[in-house]
Amino acid sequence: MRKFEFIGSAIPGCFEIKSFFADDARGRFVKEYNQAEFVKHGIQDNLKEVFYSTNKKGVLRGLHFQRGKMQPKLVSCISGHIWDVVVDLRKDSPMFKHWQSFNLTGDGCNQVYVPVGCAHGFLTLEDAIVLYKCGEVFYPEGDSGIRWDDPDIGVGWPLDKVEGAGKVVLSEKDRSLPFL
Template sequence: FYTISKKGVIRAMHFQLVKQQAKLVRCISGHVYDVIIDLRPDSPTFGKWQGFDLTGENQKALYIPQYFGHGYLVLEDSVVSYKCGEVFYGEGDAGIMYNDPDMAIEWPFDKIGGIEKLIISDKDKNLMSLKEYIEKVK
């Protein structure tokens, strides 16, 4: 499937709590700053994140393993394609707030004209914190 997003849209750190998905994402057109975070509680890199510039021009694809959160900030109007290793399971759909202080993701808000230009869905405004996630998966 694919998503079409306007500049300034942020998609918080999404994942499935059950029937975990591996994903392959690519920006077909536009530019997104794509972030993945390790959500495996027993991993030495738990809570660590890494960001990548995906553009229609560079055509880079990003593999997101199971048990990783995934989100992105749209820096230009964009189309992003997804290939998923498991079907979407709505009852297991979950996410962590993009601005959770324990993740401390450095989003490039300057590239959209500042954080005041951010567009966030109602669903993403009500996601859990990293601490709440840890409690949920214990």
């Protein structure tokens, strides 16, 4: 059994969270969210929307954020393996334009809290199911992002861990996002 563990990151307000879980002969029981535990660690967003994506190995999604009604996110990989990235876009932050990565796996029962003002993206290192719990609903008119390969940010994507390195699977939307 493991209790919740909140691990701070270089990006203010961004946490890696190791979820509560208990194993026995039947399998594993995982609790990804408990409001009181999150409030104890300064995370007071109320979840308003939950969705998931299925992703083949080599898919790169991001770097996404929402303008106007910004979305704090709690992101977990419930099956497979992703290399998750948070980029601080808050101009008043000491970590403005800095990024941090996290390895999220279904077996690891860990997740990342992405605060408002940060962009989020990931590269799938194995086929994966990614779950997003958001503190604001999705508003198509506020949907935005920056290019995954923005040289001013310089995310060090582990493309060598994907078969056919350099041939990531991108949506047309992500391919045409602007640089910061």
